[in-house]
Amino acid sequence: MKFYFMHLMPYADLDLSYDEKHNSAWVTLPNTYYDPKKGHQLYNRYLDELEYADQLGFDGICVNEHHSNAYGLMPIPGVMAGALARRTKNVKIAILGRALPLLNNPLTIAEEFAMVDNITGGRLIAGMVRGIGAEYHSWGVNPAFSHERFQEAHDLILQAWTKPGPSVFEGKHYNFEYVNVWPRVYQDNPHPPIWIPSQGSSETIEWAAHPDRKYTYLQTFASVATVARYMKMYKDVAAGYGYEATEDQLGWSLPLYVAETDEIARREAKEHIEAFLQKFLRMPMEMLLPPGYTSVKSMVGAMSAKAGHSMKQTIDSVIEEGKFICGSPATVREKLEEYQAQIGFGHLLTLLQFGTLPAELTRKNMEIYSKEVMPYLRNVTARRVA
């Protein structure tokens, strides 16, 4: 199993009383809530944390893309990846989304990823996503064409990476007379690993597991039961295609906090994970799921589920569901060992900073995790494979 340190780079200095006046930390939250002086400090602190993960022996570090919000300050994740490319030596750098449909020229992504891949000598992991619903409001991109544009942009980027240029691309949304990306990707046999982060979708799994792709499916922030269900689905789909999915094709991304004891962990994490759940993730249904972002069938399901329970997420509810792992090293080891044995994921992406979690607690979390959880799980899973 491989271990990754994922960062969202939230605007941790957000005035959390914003929700007395605004219904979301996304799209319409005035950017006057952002103070560039504080932002300067935060960006550099977060980059330090990502670099520290390299020193602590993580296998990879992860950045991602979100727009016009306080939840994550990486609208252009390539800027972060570029900064990290030179300051880290060993870790893989996963850019877990660029959101392909948001761009009118996806060749920009082919170029950006290829540059990071070249600078790092092949340490890039290429994440491809559609972006979350809110992004379609912020960027004015039509969500009704989100799926079409994702497929087409993916095909275009793959063509740019694998077909000697110049070549022609004839699409519905994208058209090019000269696809000829310089630089070529460093990992050119056949291209950098592609990961598909998803909130859970059978269509996405069918597509990612196809023998032509065998992309790593990454389940983001979901209950253990959901993670298990989708990963089983991936394995079943692969079996249906006539091959056995490897652990390398399955990843899980979740927030985690480990401290000296269960009690300390819970006490230290509570306000920060709840800020993450209740303040940074806050958005109305209309923002989260614009028309076309998911199929009408899934939308009907989501609407009925919402009518059923609109429970507020707390530290207890997310620990209970296994969306958040929190506790002493022994507790965390035990849970992860059990989940890994049961679900069989090969990549574990932990969000060790979340919401308002300050620098010193983030570092402590990273240190305990890397010293008392990672080595143990490495041994256990290596033994199991052997």
Place this chain on the structure above:
Amino acid sequence: MSFTESTETITGCKVRFMRKGTGAPLLFLHGASGASRWLPFMEKLSETHEVIVPEHPGFGASDSPEWLDNISDLAFFYLDVFDHLDLEKVNLVGTSIGGWLAAEIAIRNATKLSSLTVVAPAGIRVKGVRKGDVFMWNPEETARNLFHDQAFAEAMLAAPPPSKEEMEILLRNKLTSAKLAWEPRFLNPDLHKWLHRISVPTLIVWGDDDKAMPVGYAPAWRDLIPNSRLEIIENCGHVPQIEKADRFVELVSGFIGEVTR
């Protein structure tokens, strides 16, 4: 006698129609919320006209064809509908997205038209006059913002929650509306250049308190369509055909009677 329902296949696409009445044909083009039900204003108009109410491709019980990408596709489709139904001297009435669609049809080919009525149509831009962000409104905001008289909103909100089938239709209507209008928002940047081609007599109807498509758009439409007349209905929101049904019917039948005499 009640209205009749039928499904016809036109250019490979199944379309649901509601019809009633005799007289000069009046083709009603619905807006973003579709036309699942036969409404009182349709009934009243059917006393003097043959009222034909299709559900656009992508809406309600009609098909969602592969070819439907934008308002232009829909406008050309309706030229096929005229041919298929053998319609002549049609009085075309469209509201909101349907008003936009009616104008898009009329600039392409107005030879089958006798008159045009557009009600709070989308489709053009008046800089600085912001359209309501209907895609961001929740169900309550939608109900409140559609009407001037909040009694209509209350009635809408008091209605029982939609069944699963009704929910599917609501979501499909919204999806097709997004396809047509998300970006640029309720706008065909080229439409305004060609509205001068509309040669038939045109009535423009607007509620004075329209929060979706503000009444500030009304004078622009009047100025862009040569043979047009603007009627603003007081104390009325985005759906005059519902909120001020009597006044709406009076204006539309009066106008059609006058220009087709």
